Structures are given as C-alpha cells and as structure tokens.
Amino acid sequence: VEHRSLGTSGPRLSVLGFGAWVTGSDTASELPDAAGLRRAITAAIDAGYTWFDTAEIYARGGSEELLGEVLRPIRDRVLIVTKVAPSGAGSGMRPGEIARAIRESLGRLGVDHVDLYLLHWHDPSVPLEETWGAMAQLVEQGLSRYVGVSNFGYDLIARCQAVAPVHAVENQLSMLHRNGEELAARLSMEGVAFLAYGALAFGLLSGRVTPETILHPSDWRAGSFARYESNYYQELFARGRIESSYVFARGIAAIAADADLPASGVALRWVLERPGVSAAVVGSTDLEHVATNAQAGDLRLDEKTSRRIDELVSAHRTVAEETATAASARARG
Ligand SMILES: NC(=O)c1ccc[n+]([C@@H]2O[C@H](COP(=O)([O-])OP(=O)(O)OC[C@H]3O[C@@H](n4cnc5c(N)ncnc54)[C@H](OP(=O)(O)O)[C@@H]3O)[C@@H](O)[C@H]2O)c1
Numbered sequence: 001v002e003h004r005s006l007g008t009s010g011p012r013l014s015v016l017g018f019g020a021w022v023t024g025s026d027t028a029s030e031l032p033d034a035a036g037l038r039r040a041i042t043a044a045i046d047a048g049y050t051w052f053d054t055a056e057i058y059a060r061g062g063s064e065e066l067l068g069e070v071l072r073p074i075r076d077r078v079l080i081v082t083k084v085a086p087s088g089a090g091s092g093m094r095p096g097e098i099a100r101a102i103r104e105s106l107g108r109l110g111v112d113h114v115d116l117y118l119l120h121w122h123d124p125s126v127p128l129e130e131t132w133g134a135m136a137q138l139v140e141q142g143l144s145r146y147v148g149v150s151n152f153g154y155d156l157i158a159r160c161q162a163v164a165p166v167h168a169v170e171n172q173l174s175m176l177h178r179n180g181e182e183l184a185a186r187l188s189m190e191g192v193a194f195l196a197y198g199a200l201a202f203g204l205l206s207g208r209v210t211p212e213t214i215l216h217p218s219d220w221r222a223g224s225f226a227r228y229e230s231n232y233y234q235e236l237f238a239r240g241r242i243e244s245s246y247v248f249a250r251g252i253a254a255i256a257a258d259a260d261l262p263a264s265g266v267a268l269r270w271v272l273e274r275p276g277v278s279a280a281v282v283g284s285t286d287l288e289h290v291a292t293n294a295q296a297g298d299l300r301l302d303e304k305t306s307r308r309i310d311e312l313v314s315a316h317r318t319v320a321e322e323t324a325t326a327a328s329a330r331a332r333g
Contacts, residue, residue, distance in 0.1 A: 001048040001297030004278050006079075007167055008191030010146055011115070013079055015272050016297045017051040018044040018290070019197065019283035020067045021058040031059040032216075034066055036285035041070045043287045045078070047294035053170075053197075053281045054109075055083035055120055056101060057090050061108045068109035079115035081170075081195075083150060086123035093119065093126040095134035102143050116168055117144035121151040128156060129163050136164030148193070154183055157192070168193040170281070173271055175252065175313050176201040176236060176245055181274050188276030199271040199280040201236055204245050206264035206289075207253055211242050235318070244316075251312045259305040264289070268296035270309060 001014040018041060022032055031037055041052065052071060054063045064082060071078055084091050084101040091101035102117060117138060119131065135147040148168035149157060160166045169187060173180035173196035184194035202221055203209035215222040221237045236245050253263040271280050282293050301309070 001050075001294055002272075003050070005193075006116070006146065006278055007188075007193035009165075010167055010193060011079065012050075013279055014048055014050040014297060015279045016049055016268070016294055017053050017081070017195065017279050017281035018049045019281045020052060020054040020063045021283055022063075022285060031062045031066065033285050034062070037063075037066055038070055039287060040285045040290050041067060043290040044294070045070075045074065047291050048297070049294065050077070051079040051081060051115070051279070051281075053081045053195075055085065055090075055118075056105050056108075057083075057085045057120065061104075064105055064108040068111060072110055075111060080109060080111065081116040081118065082109065082114050083118040083120040085120040086126075090120065093123040093131040095130055095137075098131060098134040098138070102138055106143065113142055114144050116146045116148055118147070118168070118170055119149045119152070122149075122156055128159050132160040132163040135160075139164075154186060157187070161190075166192055168195055168278070170195040170197055172196070172198040172232070173274065173277070173280075174199050174201045175205060175267060175270055175309075176248060176316070176318065178313070178318055184274055184276035186276070193278040194276050196271045196274075196277055196280040198232070199268050199282060200264055201245065201249075201267070202232065204236060204242075204249050205252060205267035206262075207249065209237075210249075211246050248312065248316045252309070255305060255308045255312065258308075259302065261299065261301075261305075262292050264292060265296040265299050266301065266305070266309065268293060269299045269301055270313075272296070273301070273306075 001016055003012045003014055006013055022037055052067055054067050082105050084098060086093055091097050138144045139147055146167035148166055150170040152169060157166055157169060169192060171180045187194050200206045209221060218224050220233060223233055252266060256263040256266040268280055271277060284290050
C-alpha cells in the first residue's frame with residue numbers, strides 16, 4: 001500500500017486507513033458485529049493498513065475498546081486516530097471536558113497516547129478558540145502527537161490555526177460529495193493533512209447499497225438517525241436522491257468493468273488522486289472487501305479511464321451544486 005505524509009509535519013501513513021465505525025450502526029447502540037469488526041481489523045493489519053480511525057461516540061466507546069484490544073500488541077507500528085464530540089452526543093468541547101475526554105478514550109483504548117485527536121464536529125455553543133487551546137495542550141502533555149478537526153470548513157480551521165497548529169482535517173470526500181476537493185488542495189498549501197471519509201459514499205459507489213437494498217431500520221442510511229437527516233442522508237440516500245446516486249454509481253461500475261477494476265477501487269483511487277488528499281478511511285467488516293480496498297492503495301488509473309470518470313463526475317450535479325445554482329438563480333431574480 002502506498003504511503004504518504006500526514007501534512008508537512010506528520011508521520012508517514014498508508015493511503016488507506018481502516019474505519020472502526022461499523023457502517024450501518026446508529027452510533028448510539030452497541031457494535032452490531034463486534035466479532036466481524038475484530039476479524040476485519042486483523043485483516044486490515046495483514047493487508048498493510050497502518051492507521052485506524054475511531055471515536056468516543058462509536059458504539060458508546062465500544063469501537064475504541066475493541067480497536068485498542070486488537071492493536072495493543074502492535075501499538076508501535078500503527079497510528080490511532082480518535083475524536084471527541086460536542087456535549088449531548090459526546091463529552092463536550094469545553095477545555096475541562098476535552099481534558100477528561102481524551103483520558104477516557106486513552107483508557108478505553110488501553111494506550112498512553114493517541115497519534116491524532118480530532119474534534120468530531122463544530123460546537124457553536126462553545127468558543128472555538130478555548131476548545132482549540134485545550135487541544136494544543138494535549139500535544140504539549142504528550143497525550144496526542146497531533147491534533148485536528150473533522151467536518152470543519154476553512155473559516156473554522158483558520159480560527160483554530162490562529163491559536164495553534166491544526167495538523168489534519170478529516171472531512172467527507174467522494175465522487176458524490178465533492179465539497180472537500182477545494183479544501184484539500186487549499187489545506188495542502190498550508191501543510192495541513194486532509195483525510196477523506198465516505199470515499200465509497202457509504203457503500204453506494206461500491207455497489208453495496210442500491211435503491212433496492214433493504215437496510216436495517218436502525219441503519220442511518222435508511223433515514224433512522226436524526227443527526228444525519230440534514231446532510232449525508234438527504235444528499236445521498238433519501239428517496240429522490242438515491243436514484244440519481246445509483247445511476248451515477250452504475251456509470252462508475254461500467255467504467256471500472258471496462259478497465260478490469262473493482263468499482264470500489266476506482267472510487268477510492270479517484271479520491272486518493274485529488275490534490276492535497278493524504279489518505280482515505282474506509283469501513284468494512286467483509287474480509288474480501290478489506291483486502292480489495294487495500295489494493296486501491298497501489299492502483300493506477302490509466303488515462304482513458306481517468307478521462308471517462310472526469311466526464312461522468314462533471315456531468316453529475318451534487319446537492320451542493322444544485323443548491324448553489326438555485327441560489328444564484330434566485331439572486332438574479
Ligand atoms: N469524521 C466523521 O465525521 C466520520 C463520518 C463517517 C465516517 N467516518 C469514518 O470513516 C469510516 C468509513 O466510513 P463508512 O464506513 O461509514 O463509509 P464508507 O467507507 O464510505 O463505506 C462503507 C460501506 O461500503 C461497503 N464497502 C467497503 N468496501 C467495499 C468493497 N470493497 N466492495 C463493496 N462494498 C464495500 C461497506 O460494506 P461491507 O462492510 O459489506 O464491506 C459499507 O457498507 C468510518 O468507519 C469512520 O471511521 C468518519
């Protein structure tokens with residue numbers, strides 16, 4: 001698997017990271033498939049993944065506990081990323097809450113430090129500068145080697161940077177959600193790493209989820225989870241959207257088949273080839289999928305395949321683009 005640097009100051013890491021949120025769980029529940037996740041993490045280690053992504057809210061700490069247990073024997077060979085979420089969902093973003101949250105995460109993981117600690121999303125009810133000051137202290141105390149943010153736009157990142165360095169940003173980026181593309185390129189000029197999640201559009205681009213797929217009622221992709229109502233779900237999976245997501249995914253699958261590549265590999269490689277992207281984090285409890293995804297770490301898309309993908313991507317309008325067009329039409333009157 002290809003390796004890249006985590007921004008200008010960070011360590012080398014495999015371009016594929018393993019996501020320890022079992023996709024489909026609503027994050028408030030227990031791990032739906034702990035044994036499967038344990039096997040998948042082991043398969044990911046064997047396939048050459050060197051970093052692993054979790055969060056305090058994934059299965060109420062259950063993901064951290066399981067990840068820590070599997071990684072402990074090889075702790076010095078892998079990077080561990082975890083996150084603190086705003087109060088209500090998680091520990092909270094006040095300085096005292098951040099200091100307590102990381103200690104609890106370290107306890108569940110069974111390690112004395114993590115490699116990257118992220119704010120899971122912005123909490124407008126707490127002054128960001130105070131939160132970020134507390135994050136910088138974690139680095140000084142040796143509790144996390146690097147710190148970053150997730151689901152942040154440029155303006156919020158700049159506010160953090162004014163207080164202390166932001167080493168990495170973990171945001172959604174896929175062929176079906178391209179908002180992160182410009183941000184990744186801009187951040188790389190500032191030496192900040194961009195880690196992409198949702199590169200397979202949560203199973204749509206790999207063909208795992210189609211409009212006919214019957215999802216478990218607690219799966220957020222079925223519309224079960226209020227926090228996702230306004231973004232991921234509405235953008236990709238809601239009725240009226242999933243149909244066009246699927247038409248796009250079939251187009252990618254056809255291009256991939258012509259190049260004798262798996263659709264998942266093409267979707268992952270496309271993300272990895274966006275300027276400024278350091279790595280992508282993918283989730284799976286299917287051992288074959290874990291291995292196939294690792295191969296995307298070494299894939300090269302030939303010129304013809306890349307051109308056909310570009311044509312399809314530029315013809316597909318994301319929700320963000322449709323909203324922007326509608327807004328400018330309104331502004332023109
Ligand atoms: N920072 C954040 O706010 C945030 C948000 C969401 C996710 N994340 C991180 O990103 C990770 C990945 O996200 P995700 O798992 O939700 O979405 P994802 O990686 O975009 O997609 C996962 C889905 O794709 C399927 N899949 C994976 N590899 C496949 C392959 N080779 N062929 C066919 N299907 C395949 C999986 O099913 P199978 O299990 O059957 O393979 C699963 O349904 C999470 O675990 C988490 O660590 C972070």
